[in-house]
Amino acid sequence: MMQVLLFFLSHFLVLFGQVISTDTVFNDDVLGLIVFKAALQDPNGKLTSWNEDDNNPCNWVGVKCDPSTNRVNALVLDGFSLSGHIDRGLLRLQNLQILSLARNNFTGSINPDLTSLGNLQVLDFSENNLYGPIPNGFFQQCWSLRSVSFANNNLSGKVPESLSSCTSLETLNFSSNQLHGELPSGIWYLKGLQSFDFSSNLLEGEIPEGIQNLYDLKELRLGKNRLSGRLPEDIGGCLLLKFIDFSNNFLSGKIPESMQRLTSCTSLSLQGNSFTDHIPNWIGELKSLEILDLSNNRFSGWIPKSIGNVDSLSVLNLSRNEITGNIPDSMINCNKLLVLDISHNHMAGILPSWIFKMGLQSISLSENNLRKSIPVSYHGLQILDLSSNAFSGKIPFSIGGLSSLQVLNLSTNNISGTIPVSIGELKSLYILDLSGNKLNGSIPNEIEGAVSLSELRLQKNLLSGRIPRQIEKCSSLTSLNLSHNKLIGSIPAPIANLTNLQYLDLSWNELSGSLPKELTNLSQISSFNVSHNHLQGELPVGGFFDTISPSSISGNPLLCGSVFNHSCTIDHQKPIVLNPNSSYSNSGASSQNRHHKIILSISALIAIGAAVFIAIGVVVVTVLNIHVRSSTSHSPAQFALSGGGDEDYSGSPAKDPNYGKLVMFSGHAEFADGANNLLNKDSEIGRGGFGVVYCTVLRDGRSVAIKKLTISGLIKSQEDFEKEVKILGEIKHQNLVALEGYYWTSSLQLLIYEYLSRGSLHKLLHDENSKKVVLSWQQRFKIILGMARGLTYLHKLNMIHYNLKSNNVLIDCSYEPRIGDFGLVRLLPMLDHYVLSSKIQSALGYMAPEFACRTVRITEKCDVYGFGVLVLEVVTGRKPVEYMEDDVVVLCDMVRGALEGDKLEQCVDERLFGNFAAEEAVPLLKLGLVCASQVPSNRPDMAEVVNILEMIQCPSEGQEEIQISS
Numbered sequence: 001m002m003q004v005l006l007f008f009l010s011h012f013l014v015l016f017g018q019v020i021s022t023d024t025v026f027n028d029d030v031l032g033l034i035v036f037k038a039a040l041q042d043p044n045g046k047l048t049s050w051n052e053d054d055n056n057p058c059n060w061v062g063v064k065c066d067p068s069t070n071r072v073n074a075l076v077l078d079g080f081s082l083s084g085h086i087d088r089g090l091l092r093l094q095n096l097q098i099l100s101l102a103r104n105n106f107t108g109s110i111n112p113d114l115t116s117l118g119n120l121q122v123l124d125f126s127e128n129n130l131y132g133p134i135p136n137g138f139f140q141q142c143w144s145l146r147s148v149s150f151a152n153n154n155l156s157g158k159v160p161e162s163l164s165s166c167t168s169l170e171t172l173n174f175s176s177n178q179l180h181g182e183l184p185s186g187i188w189y190l191k192g193l194q195s196f197d198f199s200s201n202l203l204e205g206e207i208p209e210g211i212q213n214l215y216d217l218k219e220l221r222l223g224k225n226r227l228s229g230r231l232p233e234d235i236g237g238c239l240l241l242k243f244i245d246f247s248n249n250f251l252s253g254k255i256p257e258s259m260q261r262l263t264s265c266t267s268l269s270l271q272g273n274s275f276t277d278h279i280p281n282w283i284g285e286l287k288s289l290e291i292l293d294l295s296n297n298r299f300s301g302w303i304p305k306s307i308g309n310v311d312s313l314s315v316l317n318l319s320r321n322e323i324t325g326n327i328p329d330s331m332i333n334c335n336k337l338l339v340l341d342i343s344h345n346h347m348a349g350i351l352p353s354w355i356f357k358m359g360l361q362s363i364s365l366s367e368n369n370l371r372k373s374i375p376v377s378y379h380g381l382q383i384l385d386l387s388s389n390a391f392s393g394k395i396p397f398s399i400g401g402l403s404s405l406q407v408l409n410l411s412t413n414n415i416s417g418t419i420p421v422s423i424g425e426l427k428s429l430y431i432l433d434l435s436g437n438k439l440n441g442s443i444p445n446e447i448e449g450a451v452s453l454s455e456l457r458l459q460k461n462l463l464s465g466r467i468p469r470q471i472e473k474c475s476s477l478t479s480l481n482l483s484h485n486k487l488i489g490s491i492p493a494p495i496a497n498l499t500n501l502q503y504l505d506l507s508w509n510e511l512s513g514s515l516p517k518e519l520t521n522l523s524q525i526s527s528f529n530v531s532h533n534h535l536q537g538e539l540p541v542g543g544f545f546d547t548i549s550p551s552s553i554s555g556n557p558l559l560c561g562s563v564f565n566h567s568c569t570i571d572h573q574k575p576i577v578l579n580p581n582s583s584y585s586n587s588g589a590s591s592q593n594r595h596h597k598i599i600l601s602i603s604a605l606i607a608i609g610a611a612v613f614i615a616i617g618v619v620v621v622t623v624l625n626i627h628v629r630s631s632t633s634h635s636p637a638q639f640a641l642s643g644g645g646d647e648d649y650s651g652s653p654a655k656d657p658n659y660g661k662l663v664m665f666s667g668h669a670e671f672a673d674g675a676n677n678l679l680n681k682d683s684e685i686g687r688g689g690f691g692v693v694y695c696t697v698l699r700d701g702r703s704v705a706i707k708k709l710t711i712s713g714l715i716k717s718q719e720d721f722e723k724e725v726k727i728l729g730e731i732k733h734q735n736l737v738a739l740e741g742y743y744w745t746s747s748l749q750l751l752i753y754e755y756l757s758r759g760s761l762h763k764l765l766h767d768e769n770s771k772k773v774v775l776s777w778q779q780r781f782k783i784i785l786g787m788a789r790g791l792t793y794l795h796k797l798n799m800i801h802y803n804l805k806s807n808n809v810l811i812d813c814s815y816e817p818r819i820g821d822f823g824l825v826r827l828l829p830m831l832d833h834y835v836l837s838s839k840i841q842s843a844l845g846y847m848a849p850e851f852a853c854r855t856v857r858i859t860e861k862c863d864v865y866g867f868g869v870l871v872l873e874v875v876t877g878r879k880p881v882e883y884m885e886d887d888v889v890v891l892c893d894m895v896r897g898a899l900e901g902d903k904l905e906q907c908v909d910e911r912l913f914g915n916f917a918a919e920e921a922v923p924l925l926k927l928g929l930v931c932a933s934q935v936p937s938n939r940p941d942m943a944e945v946v947n948i949l950e951m952i953q954c955p956s957e958g959q960e961e962i963q964i965s966s
Contacts (some may be wrong), residue, residue, distance in 0.1 A: 013321025029072045030057050032092030046080040063640065064098075073119070079103040086111055086125075091119065100124040102149070107348045109149070110134060114139045124153040126173065129797065132177075133157025139166050147171040149196070155179060159198070164189040166508055175221065176200040197221040199245060204228065205221040212237025223247035223269065230254075233428070236261040247293070248272035260285050268290040271282035271317065274298055284309035295341065296320040301341075308333040319364065319948040320344040327352055335359070343367050350839050351391075356381070365389065366409065374399075374410070385409040387433065393418070395434075400425035411457065412436035419458075423750040424449030435481070441466065441638035444483075448473035455479040459505065461488060464727070467506075472497040483529070496521045507531040507555075515540055515559075524889045530938065531555045547857060550850075551935045663722075664752065665729045665742035680866070686760070688807060690824045695755055704740060708748070709827075718744055721827060725751070728823045735790030737810055737820035756818060761870075762806035765877055774909075777916040779815045780874050785949045786817040791867060792942040794822055802858070804866030806873055845869060845891065849934055861936040865947070868892075868931025875925060877909030891931050893927055923952045 033051045042048075049061050057072060058065035059330060064074035072093050082853060083105035090099065094366045097119050106128040112135035114123065121144055131154040138161040142148075146168060155177040163172075164186030172190070175197045183198070193214050199221040206229035207222070213626070217238045223245040231251060236239075236258025243264055250271040259265075260282035275297040284306025292313060299321040307316070308330025314337060323345040332354050340355070347368040355363065362383035373393030374386065382404050391413040397407075400422025407430060415437040423432070424446030432450065433661035435457045437795075442465030443458065453474045463485040471477075474492035480498070483505045490513030502524050511533040520543030522528075528544060529552045536558030539545055553559055649658035686693040691709040698704060729739045743750035758764065761783065764775060775783070787809060795799060799821050801808075808821045850858060869880050872891050873945065882889045899922070900904040907925050908916055927948055933939050940948070 002863075006745040016101075028092050028094075030055060033057055033060070033063070033072070033075075035089030035092075036087045037087075040082050042080070042082055044081050046077070046082070069095065074098040076100045077104065078124075081105065086114075088113070090114070091117065091901055092947065095119055098122040101128070103127045105129055106130070110138060110155070112137045113140065115145065118841060120144055121146045125153070130155060132582045134160055134174075136162060137161045143168060144165040145169055146233065150177065152176040154703045156643050157181075159184055159203075161186060163187065166190060167192065169193055171195040173197040174201070175304070177706070178202055180204065182206075183208055191215065193217055195219040198225070200224040202226060206230070207232050209234060211235050214238050215240070217241055219243040221245045223249070224390065225249050227251060231256050231259075233258060235259060237260070239264065241265055242288075243267045244508075245269045246273065247467040247596075250274065251278065255280055257282070262286060264288055265586060266312075268867075269293040270297065271295040272297075277301070278302075279304055279307075279323075281306050281477055286310060287312065289313055290336075291315040293317040296322070298322060300324070303328050303331075305330045307331055311335060313337055315339040317341040318345070322346060326350075327355070329354075332358065338362065343699070351386075361404075362911065365480060374415075378406055382428075383407040386413070387411040389413055394418075395420055397422050402426065403428065405429055406452075407431045409433040410432070410437070414438060416440070418442075419444055419463075420448075421446040423447060426450050428452055431455045435459045435461065437461055442466070442485075443468055443471075445470045447471060450474060451476070453477055457481045459483040459485070459487055465489075467492055467495070467511075469494050471495065474498070475500070477501055478524075481505040482509070483507040484509075490514070491516060491519075491535075493518045495519070498522070501525055503527045505529045508535070509533050511535060514538070519543070520545060527937065528552055534560050547859070549857075549859070549861075549937050551937050628848040662741065662743045665726075666740060686807070688803075688821065690803075690821060691751075703757075705753045705755045707751040707753065708757065709751065709824075718746070721749065724823070724826045728826075731794075731799075731823070733790055733793045735786040735819060736793065736817045736822060752941070753820065756810040756812050758811040758813065758815075760807050761809040761811060761817065761874070764811060765806060765873065766879060774911045775815070775874075777912060777920075781920060781924070781949075781953060782812070782815060783809075783817045784871055784874055785946070785953065787819060787867060787870060788942060788946045788949055790819040791863055792946050795863070795942050799823055800825075800858065800860050801863045801866070804863050804870065806870060809870070848936070850936060859936065860873070860942070864931050864939040864942060864945070865933075865936075868928045868933075868939070871924060871928030871931065875909065875921065875928070876907055877911060896929055899925060899929075920952055923948075925950070 001772050012867045021830060032054060033050060037050050040047070046061060049059070050057070050437055054060075055601075058070065062075060062077045062080070063072055064076070066073040073095050074097060075090070076098060078100055079102070081104060082101070085108040086101070086106055088111065089098070091113055094117065095866060097115070098711065099120060100122065101116075102124045103126070106125065108130060109132035110125075110130060114120070115138060123145060124147070126149045130150065133156055134245065139160060142165065145166055149171070151173045152175070155174065157179065158181035159179055163184055167190060169190050169623060170192055171194060173195070176199070177197065178201065180202040182256065183203060183312065185208050187208060189208040191213055194216050195218060196214075197219065200223070203222070203225040204227060207227060211217075211232050212234035213654070215238070218240050220238070220243065221425060224247065225248040227246070230253040231246065233256045235256055239261060241262050244262075244265060244267065247269045248271065251270075252275060254277045255270070255275060257280070260280070263286060265286055265526050266288050268286070269291070271293045272295070275294070276299070278301035279294065279299050281304045283304060287310055289310050290312055292310070292315070295317045296319070299318070300323065302325035303318065303323060305328045307313075307494070311333055313334045316334070316337060316339065319341045320343070323342065324347065326349040327342070327347065329352065335358065337358055339362060340360055341362070341364040343364045344367040347365070347370055349370065350372045351365070351370045361378060361380060363381065364383065364385040365387070366385045366387040368389050370386070371390040371392065372390055374396060379401060381402050383406060384402075385407065387409045388411070391410070392415065394417030395410065395415060397420045403426070405426050406428050408426070409431065411433045412435070415434070415438065418441035419434065419439060421444040423429075423444065426451065429450045430452055432453060432455070436459075439461040440463065443463060445468045447468060448470035449591060450621050451474060454476050456474070456477060456479070459481045460483070463482070464487065466489035467482065467487055469492040471492070475498065477498045478500050480501060482506070487506070487509040489511065493516040495501075495504075496516060496518035498657075499521065501522050502505070504522070504525060504527070506528045508531070511530070512535065514537030515530065515535060517540045520540050522534045522544065525544045531551065531553055532555030535553075535556040537560070539548075539553070539559060539561030683694045683696060684692060685695045685705065691707045694706045694708065695703060696706060722742070725739070725742045729741075731740060737756070738754045739751060740754055741752040743752070764773065791801065792803070799822065801819070802825050803821055804819070808819065810820055812818060846866040848862040848870050850862060869891065872895050873880060876891065876895065878891055880891045882891075895907050898904070904918065904922060905914070908921055927945065931939050931945065
């Protein structure tokens with residue numbers, strides 16, 4: 001009996017211990033998950049099932065358990081919109097094998113202890129907002145890890161050397177971050193690696209040798225970095241490689257011959273590098289290739305005939321190289337080819353007709369020297385770009401049979417004849433560009449059938465007849481360019497029904513009649529040009545016509561309205577006629593002397609009026625400046641500043657009208673030298689059109705710049721002044737000088753700015769005392785890009801600078817530019833008179849030509865003009881206008897002439913001694929000239945300028961610089 005009792009008791013104790021152990025395990029997992037949840041924001045309530053009172057988390061959303069142990073072994077919360085930090089509570093999940101938190105909004109740095117979870121195999125934190133470096137110890141305890149992904153975050157720093165210790169890794173993805181530095185030398189020790197993706201980072205240096213050790217590697221992605229040197233010669237040892245991407249780096253040299261062994265490769269992308277030599281003949285041995293992209297390199301020679309052996313090829317991109325010769329006939333064997341792009345090369349000869357029988361969906365052969373007529377037959381074609389070649393003949397009527405065609409670009413060829421009416425059968429056509437040819441006849445009414453058209457470009461042809469009214473049926477049109485033709489008749493009113501239209505150019509035709517009032521309904525229009533036609537009558541009122549540029553309607557002498565210098569009358573009179581040989585007499589006498597009459601043109605009246613206005617403006621400003629100086633010099637009490645209230649002033653604020661109001665936006669501040677010494681002549685550091693600038697020191701040791709406004713007589717209201725100044729004080733940008741405070745009395749106004757010790761851009765470029773410090777090419781580009789970004793920010797705030805010049809661009813200690821004096825014209829009640837005349841005095845060479853005409857509306861394009869001049873000034877180191885002994889040199893004209901004569905060395909500051917990037921200098925100078933165009937509508941927006949500059953810019957490290965001897 002006792003033995004039976006002991007047997008049951010022992011089993012009871014075992015079962016009781018298991019229950020206690022299981023509860024402890026559950027409690028540990030539950031505790032870890034609840035602590036983790038507590039640090040999160042869960043806007044969609046995805047984790048509401050996570051309850052601390054529930055000791056079994058296996059049924060919680062996103063949680064999976066091992067059925068044999070009931071321990072949590074997987075936590076998958078992908079796409080739950082969770083945010084917050086990744087809490088250490090996860091470290092309690094000791095049996096965790098899969099941790100996937102992808103596609104959320106987690107922030108903070110990587111927890112280095114995560115790899116201490118000894119059973120962890122999969123770690124996926126991709127598509128979050130994690131930042132900071134990869135911790136050095138993160139990969140030191142990663143023996144069990146099989147897959148790691150931190151793609152699409154904001155990680156920075158270098159790739160740690162300890163990564164090479166994760167010998168069990170099969171997948172490693174840190175793409176789309178900001179990692180920099182070189183790849184670790186032991187990176188190829190990960191012999192089990194199958195997928196390696198560090199694309200879209202800032203990695204640099206050469207790719208280390210030893211990659212042949214990765215026998216199982218199938219995917220290698222290092223595109224969009226700053227890698228240089230050659231491809232590793234031993235890459236051919238990775239026999240299982242299927243996907244290879246080295247695109248958009250700075251790699252050079254030949255393609256390694258060992259790569260011919262990669263017969264399993266299906267995708268090879270080397271685009272956007274500097275590879276040279278011929279495309280190797282052995283490329284035909286890669287018979288598994290489906291995608292081959294060698295575009296944007298320096299390959300030369302002919303396309304190898306062996307390319308025809310790659311019958312699995314679906315995409316072939318060889319564009320933007322230096323390839324010559326013909327398209328090889330062997331390519332007809334690539335019967336799976338869908339996309340062919342050989343554009344921007346030196347191909348010549350006749351375009352083979354078999355290309356249109358291969359079943360291609362996209363053919364891009366632009367910017368070559370291909371010729372003959374255009375044979376078209378295949379119905380599956382979607383994109384056909386044969387622009388900028390030497391094709392001739394007519395557009396075949398059969399083109400209407402390309403029912404799938406979306407883009408048709410035949411521009412800049414020698415195509416003649418008429419536009420076939422079958423073009424209207426292309427229901428899917430999105431872009432039609434036939435510009436720059438010799439097409440004649442009229443635009444077919446059948447164009448209405450192309451209902452999907454978004455862009456229609458027919459400019460620079462010989463088209464005649466009227467603009468078809470049926471074009472209104474193309475309701476998706478956003479861009480319509482019919483300029484430089486021989487179109488006649490009136491502008492059809494139904495064009496106004498194209499409500500998506502953003503760009504409309506009908507200039508340089510023979511159009512007549514009035515502008516339809518319905519055009520004001522084009523609410524999306526951003527560019528409108530009907531210049532150089534025979535239009536007449538009054539400009540419509542409202543819509544974009546209220547802000548239209550005069551250049552957009554110039555060359556139509558019978559047009560009238562507020563934009564012009566004359567108003568419209570009901571009975572249009574004959575032009576003013578002056579007869580120098582007789583006084584006013586009857587019509588018979590005047591007709592006898594008709595050949596002596598002189599017609600006084602409207603343009604002459606405008607020029608005379610503008611000259612008179614400028615002269616009056618200069619006189620007015622001079623008188624005002626004399627008045628301001630005299631009034632301030634006789635009022636020493638105006639310098640009584642009120643700081644924090646501790647100073648002992650002899651006059652009471654209540655009784656002294658000159659007692660001022662000092663406001664510092666950042667709070668209390670006092671001047672170290674006292675109020676009365678602020679505007680001492682010895683502390684003067686500059687003068688400008690709006691005032692004198694002094695430097696002083698606050699008691700906290702910080703220097704500030706104080707601008708004493710010399711426009712006091714024009715500022716009438718303290719309320720308006722303070723309102724505008726506070727708005728300016730809220731404008732913060734790294735490329736704008738910060739306004740820190742102001743001082744007000746009725747006769748004296750001061751603006752308090754941050755002080756920048758390096759002074760102005762003008763001083764750095766032109767001051768004899770500063771010429772010892774020569775700006776490097778990288779510093780100059782940085783200054784230009786910074787100015788562009790600052791102006792872009794101002795224009796986004798609908799704020800025009802009006803007075804952009806090198807004296808108003810200050811440079812900080814890291815050579816970052818700061819634009820100053822912005823927004824000061826907002827303080828003036830009479831913007832027209834003061835600003836126009838002051839620019840003539842203080843901004844010679846930077847002032848846009850539209851300032852000279854009072855009737856022209858000033859837009860942000862005047863800033864673009866000044867910026868263009870600044871670009872040329874920074875690159876050349878020369879002033880916008882220089883006075884020689886026998887000549888006056890205008891910078892824009894000098895640069896334009898030098899570029900046309902291929903004399904780049906004359907356009908770049910000789911103090912650089914040829915140390916500059918030619919691939920940046922030429923487009924930079926051209927951009928400056930475009931921005932400084934005489935016609936406002938030809939100038940780009942500043943946002944476009946920033947995009948162009950970022951495309952022009954070459955990386956500063958490791959870049960090749962051209963040496964030009966003087």
